[in-house]
Amino acid sequence: MLTKAQWKVCRDEIADMYPDAHCELVHDNPFELLVATMLSAQCTDALVNRVTKDLFKKYKRPEDYLAVPLEEVQNDIRSIGLFRNKAKNIRAMSEILLEKYGGIVPDDRDTLTTLPGVGRKTANVVVSVAYGVPAFAVDTHVERVSKRLGINRWKDSPMEVEQKLMRWTPEEEWSQTHHQLIFFGRYFCKAKTPECGICPILNMCREGRKRMGLNKKDEEME
DNA sequence: AACTCGGGGCA
DNA sequence: TGCCCAGAGTT
Numbered sequence: 001m002l003t004k005a006q007w008k009v010c011r012d013e014i015a016d017m018y019p020d021a022h023c024e025l026v027h028d029n030p031f032e033l034l035v036a037t038m039l040s041a042q043c044t045d046a047l048v049n050r051v052t053k054d055l056f057k058k059y060k061r062p063e064d065y066l067a068v069p070l071e072e073v074q075n076d077i078r079s080i081g082l083f084r085n086k087a088k089n090i091r092a093m094s095e096i097l098l099e100k101y102g103g104i105v106p107d108d109r110d111t112l113t114t115l116p117g118v119g120r121k122t123a124n125v126v127v128s129v130a131y132g133v134p135a136f137a138v139d140t141h142v143e144r145v146s147k148r149l150g151i152n153r154w155k156d157s158p159m160e161v162e163q164k165l166m167r168w169t170p171e172e173e174w175s176q177t178h179h180q181l182i183f184f185g186r187y188f189c190k191a192k193t194p195e196c197g198i199c200p201i202l203n204m205c206r207e208g209r210k211r212m213g214l215n216k217k218d219e220e221m222e
Numbered sequence: 223a224a225c226t227c228g229g230g231g232c233a
Numbered sequence: 234t235g236c237c238c239a240g241a242g243t244t
Contacts, residue, residue, distance in 0.1 A: 025239080032234085041240035047230065048239080081228035119241045139239045158234075182239070192233090 002150040004168050006204050008151060011169070011177055013200045015067075018183040021128045021176070024049065030105035030130040031097075032066050035090055037122045043080045045186070051080050062103050063093035089117025107131040120158070128175050136174045138162045141185025148189065148207035 002010070024045050026032040032052070040048045055076055059065050065073055074087040095116045097103055104114050105126065112123035124137035136142075138158050142165070146152045151168065152161045169177050188195050196208040209215045 023239095037239075040238095042238055043240090044231075044238055052235095079229065081230070081238090082226095082240090083228075085227060089241085117241070121240060125239075137239085141239070174223080186239085 001153075002204060002206070007149075007151060007168050009202060010153065010201045011180075012175070014180050014184045015058055015176075017200070018180045021180040021183045023125075023179055025125070025129065026056070027054070029131050030126065031062065033130050034093070034105050034118070034126050035059075038090060038093070038117050039077060039080060041086070041122075042082060047080050049138045051077055056109060062097045065091050065094045066098075086117065092116040093118065095125045100112050105130065107133065109133075109135070110144070128178070132175075134174050136162055136166050136169070136178055138165070139182070140191075141189075142178065142181045145185045146150070148194075148205060150204075150206035179222055 014067055016220060025036045025040070025048075027028055035055075036048060039051065058076065059073075068172065069210050070087060070091060073091060074083050077083045077087055077120050080086070096115060097105065101111075107130075109120075109123040109127055112118050112126055113120060118126075121139050124135040127133035128135035128137060138146075138161050143152075143158060143161050146161050146165060147156070152164055156164075165177075166174065185191075188199070194208070194211070196202055196205075199208055202208045202212065202214075
């Protein structure tokens, strides 16, 4: 397993690789951020950005999604997949926002996760990016990188991954580190074809060493 | 824990 | 062609 000190070194190396890592989703408008994050489930960020570019010109406020038939919203996001459920959730979420929260996106995770289509990951992204609440949103990239490095075990739940990363990372670095891990996972430590051969932290990476056939005497941690 | 939603990108 | 993708809800 990785040590906390080694994790510090890894964070610094990854920060060096992606010094300008930032949230590619909308960050200045909580409602648009919430919609964009809901759309991003099981879908590449490039595809979401392509759709939201037109979507946010047409739909500015919660009322706008309720002013047109469900089928129209579905059609407007058709190209990202899972569009039936996502459109339904966005309209249901908008309605609750108007009825219970005055059209304002709540700033705490527990309230957000009560909204239809908003789970733990989406809620974390919204509170941290839109409201500056310290959070370590564990998405597929963060989870994969964490487990490959050996911060977590392969069998750990997303909750356990999140807790460990928060304990091992200074709170003021949670958001920044999260986005740098996203970039690192998306463009370098890729799910199918990780760039282990030119990785600056290969010597500390459990999975990377295994992939490169470098595990001396095999310290299998499982 | 396993299953479903889903069109587009990429090998 | 087949597999995967900034997840969440249901069973």
